[in-house]
Amino acid sequence: MITQKIPHLFYGGDYNPEQWPREVWREDIRLMQEAQVNFVSVGIFSWARLQPKEGVFDFDWLDELMDLLHEGGIGVNLATATASPSAWLVRKDPKVLPEDPNGQTYYPGSRQHYCPNSKTYQEASRALVRALAERYGQNPALVSWHVNNEYGCHFPACYCDVCAENFRVWLAERYGTVEALNGAWGTAFWSQAYGEWAEIFPPRKMPTHPNPTQLLDYQRFMNESFLRLYKGEVEILREVTPEVPVNTNFMAGHKPLDYFKWGALQDFTSHDAYPDPKPGEEGEIEGAMANDLTRSFNKAVPMVLMEQVSSQVNWRGVNTLKAPGQMRLWSLQAVAHGAEGVLFFQWRASRAGAEKFHGAMVPHVDPAKSRVFQEIKGLGEDLSCLDDVIDSRIQAECGIVFSYENWWALEAGSKPRTFLYHPLVKETYTSFWRENLPVDFIAPGEDLSKYRLLVVPSLYLFRDEWAEWLREWVRAGGVLVVTYFSAVVNEKEHIHLGGYGSPISDLLGLWVEEWQPLHDDERVPFRFEESSRREEAVYFTEKIHLEGARSMAHYTEGPFAGSPALTVNDFGKGKVFYQGARFSAGLQHEWLGKLADEIGIHAPLKVPVGVELTVRTKGDREFLFFLNHQQKTVAFSLGSLRGRELLTGQDVAESLSLPPFGVAVIERREG
Ligand code: GAL
Numbered sequence: 158m159i160t161q162k163i164p165h166l167f168y169g170g171d172y173n174p175e176q177w178p179r180e181v182w183r184e185d186i187r188l189m190q191e192a193q194v195n196f197v198s199v200g201i202f203s204w205a206r207l208q209p210k211e212g213v214f215d216f217d218w219l220d221e222l223m224d225l226l227h228e229g230g231i232g233v234n235l236a237t238a239t240a241s242p243s244a245w246l247v248r249k250d251p252k253v254l255p256e257d258p259n260g261q262t263y264y265p266g267s268r269q270h271y272c273p274n275s276k277t278y279q280e281a282s283r284a285l286v287r288a289l290a291e292r293y294g295q296n297p298a299l300v301s302w303h304v305n306n307e308y309g310c311h312f313p314a315c316y317c318d319v320c321a322e323n324f325r326v327w328l329a330e331r332y333g334t335v336e337a338l339n340g341a342w343g344t345a346f347w348s349q350a351y352g353e354w355a356e357i358f359p360p361r362k363m364p365t366h367p368n369p370t371q372l373l374d375y376q377r378f379m380n381e382s383f384l385r386l387y388k389g390e391v392e393i394l395r396e397v398t399p400e401v402p403v404n405t406n407f408m409a410g411h412k413p414l415d416y417f418k419w420g421a422l423q424d425f426t427s428h429d430a431y432p433d434p435k436p437g438e439e440g441e442i443e444g445a446m447a448n449d450l451t452r453s454f455n456k457a458v459p460m461v462l463m464e465q466v467s468s469q470v471n472w473r474g475v476n477t478l479k480a481p482g483q484m485r486l487w488s489l490q491a492v493a494h495g496a497e498g499v500l501f502f503q504w505r506a507s508r509a510g511a512e513k514f515h516g517a518m519v520p521h522v523d524p525a526k527s528r529v530f531q532e533i534k535g536l537g538e539d540l541s542c543l544d545d546v547i548d549s550r551i552q553a554e555c556g557i558v559f560s561y562e563n564w565w566a567l568e569a570g571s572k573p574r575t576f577l578y579h580p581l582v583k584e585t586y587t588s589f590w591r592e593n594l595p596v597d598f599i600a601p602g603e604d605l606s607k608y609r610l611l612v613v614p615s616l617y618l619f620r621d622e623w624a625e626w627l628r629e630w631v632r633a634g635g636v637l638v639v640t641y642f643s644a645v646v647n648e649k650e651h652i653h654l655g656g657y658g659s660p661i662s663d664l665l666g667l668w669v670e671e672w673q674p675l676h677d678d679e680r681v682p683f684r685f686e687e688s689s690r691r692e693e694a695v696y697f698t699e700k701i702h703l704e705g706a707r708s709m710a711h712y713t714e715g716p717f718a719g720s721p722a723l724t725v726n727d728f729g730k731g732k733v734f735y736q737g738a739r740f741s742a743g744l745q746h747e748w749l750g751k752l753a754d755e756i757g758i759h760a761p762l763k764v765p766v767g768v769e770l771t772v773r774t775k776g777d778r779e780f781l782f783f784l785n786h787q788q789k790t791v792a793f794s795l796g797s798l799r800g801r802e803l804l805t806g807q808d809v810a811e812s813l814s815l816p817p818f819g820v821a822v823i824e825r826r827e828g
Contacts, residue, residue: 160300164547166496168193171502172197176510192533198236236302237282240268240307241270256320257316258316260316282390283390286390301403302403308383324359341370347368349368377562403423414561417561426452426455427451428464430443444491453598467517471515486784542803559582559600566617567617593769601626602623609758613639617642620648624661634731637734641699641738669702671699673697673715675697683710695738698715701735723738779824785817787818791815792814794812795809801824802822
């Protein structure tokens with residue numbers, strides 16, 4: 158349980174009462190109670206209201222609001238309000254404003270217009286955090302702190318002179334001498350050598366390909382710059398209110414921040430998920446993966462879905478409405494993937510401003526006549542039936558290695574082809590998702606003891622020490638799958654010489670000599686050795702030389718005809734598969750599913766396609782979530798499973814029928 162103060166799954170949303178007159182606040186509380194809301198995030202964009210001038214704080218409105226919420230039985234996730242600086246701060250020091258790589262300034266008039274390295278911003282935001290912590294630390298409505306908001310969301314990096322100065326200091330700490338930096342950055346190439354720190358710039362606009370190590374180091378530096386901001390706020394909160402949980406909201410598909418490093422500093426992880434609800438299954442896969450990623454960023458603490466939309470967003474070209482029942486389904490999907498709370502952006506739809514067409518829990522129309530509000534009430538009722546699942550966890554035996562450094566390096570350009578890391582990872586994830594097998598995402602170096610099957614998709618950037626980390630686990634019996642274009646460079650982006658994949662060539666039992674990337678319409682046929690089945694490689698192929706591994710499939714045509722496309726190597730008590738080509742999504746799913754099956758990792762039950770099944774466990778209690786992602790009723794056998802369905806309180810056995818977008822949560826009962 159995140160807090161004794163709310164012994165239920167969290168339910169609520171971002172609450173922005175500063176946009177409304179006081180009469181509306183009382184109505185809000187009444188409606189929140191009607192919907193069984195118990196947790197709201199307040200003040201995320203309230204800096205200007207809380208501190209209208211330098212040195213002048215206005216807390217009266219928030220005092221009143223906190224009292225109202227507390228009397229209404231609603232807990233507060235109080236924001237530190239630092240995500241959008243007040244106009245006076247920018248006027249005081251225009252250097253607060255960030256710059257893009259072309260030297261263009263991001264001006265006020267929107268939000269998040271701050272340079273993470275601006276001293277003025279840092280000092281002013283910390284003063285605000287301290288004032289809030291001191292004033293509300295003991296307030297009975299306070300449940301947790303919501304630090305800033307979606308760090309790096311609108312601009313992933315600032316390139317201003319202040320950042321340049323800070324970057325030089327960061328580099329000096331990392332490399333010690335300019336000579337060491339020259340070595341690491343490979344500046345012997347293209348006459349890039351530096352004589353002094355002052356000669357170095359951020360990777361601003363350049364005539365052609367930037368130095369890849371400079372780029373990578375800047376991504377590391379920016380991640381740390383934002384993280385330093387977060388730590389600066391958290392330090393104050395922990396000092397003044399050591400007992401209050403702290404979190405900041407992530408966006409699972411967000412590239413600029415290494416959330417594994419951030420996760421360790423959260424008392425609970427949270428994320429904002431806005432999959433496109435347009436017809437097709439992409440939305441439900443993206444939602445499932447976002448929840449699993451966020452859960453994985455810190456596996457020891459609870460996870461909350463902090464934001465989603467009730468109906469439709471306002472920022473796509475075409476903003477498809479969630480179909481009736483879909484909001485409930487996707488909300489319960491988050492719980493099915495481990496969430497201990499379900500929240501929305503935002504509580505009441507704005508009347509003015511850039512997000513007035515963004516859906517909310519209370520829409521512009523009379524809530525009593527609104528479909529959306531009726532569904533919001535229904536969801537409140539559903540969540541209130543799920544107290545028993547609190548503190549239950551997803552137990553995964555399959556893992557996918559996911560590295561932010563790799564993401565940054567792989568997508569940096571000037572490679573054998575353009576790679577997009579997230580879709581590659583998603584393809585692996587989808588294979589497990591289709592089999593209803595729980596998956597954790599794993600940062601290189603994490604403890605692997607609980608996993609039996611590990612997939613390493615295109616881990617191009619590979620630190621030497623990761624080799625032993627994988628070896629040790631495979632030796633003990635782990636089954637590892639590594640895919641093409643892995644272990645190609647080290648953390649400096651220098652090639653691992655002596656055959657691609659050389660740091661782990663003993664583990665793989667092979668080395669890679671060269672590659673042939675494929676255009677979208679190109680295919681290269683290959684054939685499985687055992688079954689003689691023919692398939693086609695897409696996207697990327699490699700010329701593999703076996704050194705101990707056995708070929709499981711080989712190319713039958715093309716420049717690498719006769720050489721392996723898929724291999725297996727025995728290593729200690731384990732096995733290592735190497736996939737030197739991208740497979741079609743169908744084949745990828747089929748063969749990973751088969752592999753999991755062969756090593757005895759199964760879903761608890763076979764369910765029809767279109768139904769998702771997850772399991773949360775707590776001690777010997779087991780909660781099975783069945784989610785029907787289709788707009789049609791499905792019925793299927795429960796086999797020997799019997800138990801109590803928590804949303805209806807009914808006993809179930811033998812079979813289950815799920816209406817369109819229907820959900821069942823069954824607590825297993827023996828016998
Ligand atoms: C999030 C943000 C919210 C709101 C929402 C709209 O990125 O945190 O404040 O803007 O998007 O979808």
